[in-house]
Amino acid sequence: MSTTATLGTGTDQRLYDVADWYDAEALLTTDERTVLARLRNFLDAEAKPLLAGYWERGEFPEQLSQPLIDLDLMEPADLTVNGPVRGIYQGFRIFELARTDASLATWYTAQAGLFRTAIRVGASAEQQREWMPKVIDFSLKGVFSLTEPEHGSDIAGGLSTTARFETNSAAGPDGGSWVLDGAKRWIGGASTTDVLCVFARDIADGQVKAFLVDRTAAGVTLEKIHGKTSLRMMQNAHITLDGVRVPEAMRLHNVDSFKDVAAMLRAMRSDVAWIATGMQAGAFEAALAYVKERQQFGRSLGSFQLVQEKLARMLGNITASLSLVVRLTEQQSGGVVRDQDSALAKMQTSLMMRETVALAREVVGGNGISLAADVARFHADAEAVYSYEGTHEINALIIGRALTGVSAFTN
Known part of the structure; x- marks a missing residue:
């Protein structure tokens, strides 16, 4: 399969002619495929040559950030002429990024998925009118700050970051500010963002609220998490919030409880399922190219029966994941x-990703452990994707609750 994405007038020219066995790509329009081809060409030419080195050093290739933004992938002008961007395009955009690298996909979806969803679901109509255009063109960059050092899977009931409101009568009915205290952990991209979308428990009513916190605000401390073996x-980042003041205008006015946060997570899990599927395609394509070229015992490695069986299993997993x-x-x-x-898709695609x-x-x-x-x-990166946005077990319990009508979550 050629890594150069070019689309001509012939119907036999496809972007995913190996990994997409049942041609899910046929659901895309020609314009959507053209945008994805532009992304493919950029990733092949500019990103792939850098990935091994930056991965080994544990650094992000910041020189790719602005060119990726400039590709206008979130709401491409040539796709919005006839209405909103379609969900199937958004899915394949994630798929394309993930088949190149999980960190690139995670970085982009932190803005286009997590932060945008937080604004779309949690902001008032007035706030959306102000913020959403800036989210789309990346002039307002944000990250989703939910997970805490001691609370991940149990975050719904365990969230311990607090928010208290202090009034200021001199500022009128909308005056006053919130004071946040606590910590967040595993927040990707926090060091280069503009705002942190922080979820905290209101001490007055015990309900979860959401706030856009300036990354450079007094009381905000960011520490890079070292020693990772994945992503x-x-x-x-590990984020500490110590008496951080946030004006009422920067609270997401439609977030009044964790139920509103859960509404965000439904969409986010879908994005992660697309990442898990794209990663399978990337690993499969790399392995297929290798076994076609590698010679052992005087013949192509790809000619051995046991290798072909494993290739077939990989393709089966990818095909099933794409269908989901x-x-x-x-x-x-x-x-x-x-x-x-979304829980079923995230659980099952991540499980198949791990095998693939x-x-x-x-x-x-032996060369499989070499970059x-x-x-x-x-x-290596699959292990992080397997766990974030809901572990296998948590997603299984969400599905089990829907099947039986009984919640097996512990208090």
Whole structure:
């Protein structure tokens, strides 16, 4: 499969002619495929040559950030002429980024997925009119700051960052400010963002609220998390909030409880399912290219029966994953958005991703642990994707609750 994405007039020219066995790409319009081809060409020419080195050093290639923004991928002008950007395009945009690198996909979806969803779901109509255009063109960059040092899977009931409101009568009815105290952890991209979308528990009513906090505000401390063996390029931060003041105008006015946060998570899990699917495609394509070229015992490694069986299993996983995320996206685009649907997609695609990247590493043999063979990044990065935005077990319990009508979550 050629890595150069060019689209001509012939119907036989496709972007995903190996990994997309059942041609889910056919659901894309020609204009959507053209935008994705531009992204593919940029990633192949500018990003791929840098990835191994930056991954090994644990640094993010910041020189890619502005060019990726300039590609105008979130709301491409040539796609919005006839209406809103379609969900299937957004899914394949994530797929394309993830088949190149999980950190790049995570970095982009932190803005286009997590932060944009926080504004779309949590902001008032007035706040959306002010902020959403800036979110789309990246002039207001934000990150989703929910997870805490001691609370991940139990964040709904365990969230311990606090917010208290202090009135200021001299400032009128909308005067006063909120004071935030606590800590957040594993927040990707926090060191280069403009605002942190921080979720905190209001001490007055015990409900979760959301705030846009200036990254440079007094009382905000960011520390880079070192020693990671997964998503090494993604810069994750530990954030400490010590008496941080936030004006009422910077509170997301439609977030009044964790139920509103859960509404955000439904969409975010869908994005992660697309990332898990794209990573499988990237690992599979790298492994397939390797076994076609590698010679062992005087013949192509790809000619051995056991290797071909593993390739077939990888392709089966990818095909099943694409079927899940495409159908989920179609449902959500049609207005059917349920916790159990996004949970099922995230759980199952992540499970298949884990097997696919392991098989890719396996067929490449000893070279599979080398960054040069291009499967080691996927193999390591899959562990982070497997866990974030809901672990396997948490998503299984969401599905189980929907199936039985009984919650198995512990208090």
